Amino acid sequence: MATRTNGKSGKQPTINDVAALAGVSKKTVSRVINRSEFITEKTRKAVQQAIETLGFVPNPQARALAFRRNFLIALLHDNPNPQMVLNFQQGVLDAIKDSDLAMIVRPVDRGSDRLLDDMRTFLEKQRPIGAMLLPPISENDELAALCDELGVRYVRIGSALLDDARHCVSSNDREVVAEAVGKLIDLGHRRIGFVRGPAGFRSAAEREKGFHEALAQAGLSLADENFAAGNYRFATGVEAGRKILSQPAPPTAIFCSNDEMAAGVISVAHDKGIRVPGDLSIIGFDDSPTATHIWPALSTVRWPIREMGMRAARTLVAEFLGPEAKIAESDSPVLPSTFIERQSVAAPARN
Amino acid sequence: MATRTNGKSGKQPTINDVAALAGVSKKTVSRVINRSEFITEKTRKAVQQAIETLGFVPNPQARALAFRRNFLIALLHDNPNPQMVLNFQQGVLDAIKDSDLAMIVRPVDRGSDRLLDDMRTFLEKQRPIGAMLLPPISENDELAALCDELGVRYVRIGSALLDDARHCVSSNDREVVAEAVGKLIDLGHRRIGFVRGPAGFRSAAEREKGFHEALAQAGLSLADENFAAGNYRFATGVEAGRKILSQPAPPTAIFCSNDEMAAGVISVAHDKGIRVPGDLSIIGFDDSPTATHIWPALSTVRWPIREMGMRAARTLVAEFLGPEAKIAESDSPVLPSTFIERQSVAAPARN
DNA sequence: TTGTAGGCGTTATCAA
């Protein structure tokens, strides 16, 4: 019994239908699909023609089986912040839009002791071409090693270079925080508070370094009573605000390591009748929706997260995307962040 | 040449390896994998044994090819709000955690005139078992029809019943808005403003109905000057606030159809020196992160979005999940929302 | 440059 080759049996047309219509072998069609070089322009056109008249779409499942690899890229994250995850997804999808790739999303539990096993099962089952690791799990070296072991490409997203350029996309948190705090100093602020992110997070460490760099450059230092450690959540911003703003002579400005904590500090200021920015300037980090929704609107740092998503996808699977997706050797894996000035910053009322 | 059947060639063991080790045919192994009934307990155990010693995991790509169907469920959304999308994803993943299913995510552009074509290509390529449509694209009947045509199951998420119970998961926006506005009335508010969502959105219409229901029940009505139409974005909340709060005798309370617009109204109130909730009570909708990040914290309505994600997955693919995922006939597809009281609501200062 | 034969790992068919 010959393979069914009619294109009208109600099913999707297959490579056989295309081959029959174009009068070539299915291998030739396969070559056209996969952009092989060894094809005469003439046959290529004939095959293209047949593909179009039939509306043929290669079956990804069959390709996946033959290639021993799924045309998927996986996004692994621990939900650092929804806006970021979604913006990143958007960037990835911008990059793979016209390709054969799809994205699967996998939230993971960074705290779980089964994390590595879960990831192994997931990667073995899905066999994605590559995986993108968002912070903070991107900082986990064991995960990267696991990807290597399983032959899954990976890219780690971070606040600083976490790996070599082929495996990393990052922002420049340290630099841009130094710049932001520098602006506070230029405005005349001398007593500047700092709310740190959670211990063990690279982003928290980088932002802290940037803060101290700026202070050191101006010959300033951070007093213990102007420092608080949070965990990037609103509630810890409130705690930080209560601690720092309860002093008789609180600082005239506070740099918070993310917007959510900055919102917490601002809300304490409102409670205490401290005017922002009149009495207190505040800077956050992330440019989250919160930054513009609170009052006054928050000066903050914008991560180019959508661009990072696009870059991550290109770093991972450039050859599956168009030629414009190619990344030059000279392209840095560091995508610069931007300081955004809004209403929460002003010169200090008095010296 | 016989099929390679050694389990040690560095590759994953296949069904052949299992069959060889258990001394049965591969079809029998297949039956065990797929929980066929026509298997002696004895052979079943022998096969199980072999599966475990080999650490065999069925290859999803091969299954997908043979089944002509990918073990995927697709999440289609138009990014209504990141928190919601991510919470929904989380719910879906809760549901499919221990199954063979994975989730692919596909943001779409509701405005694009290629929307239907894009969706068709996507669904034909990926061949997911089912698709989940988030609002507002869930309201698009053509999309649902497309799913039907392609043999892809679907579930539509909405603010009200958009389809029959097998194709729908919804909240009860109308009721809960009526309840929330009822509370304002109980507190003594008589002049209550309303900021509507964008025209053409079912959620906006449902919330509007709920608002008018509550007013009607108390014999009140909405004055034109206390009404504004927004598009769910912060900026339109600001516009609405400017319009409604510029009157000589503005309302003592405003219901906003989502949190983002409520934040805009509150920010205008701050600008004008109108105290919230002293002079003006505000209620939002969504219980987004913004609701707790602004000052004062916003009374709002919480959508059970994570539960809806879980329910959507179960509605779609109950038979792939455990028996506990089964949905009874009597289970309503409506998951009730909850009114959350925070600091933005109080009794009016004077009558 | 193109085609033939065979394999990827699973399920379906139908006979035993």
Added chain:
DNA sequence: TTGATAACGCCTACAA
């Protein structure tokens, strides 16, 4: 209840 054989749709190796 089980198994041999043929799909599923595409790709690789090798031959022409």
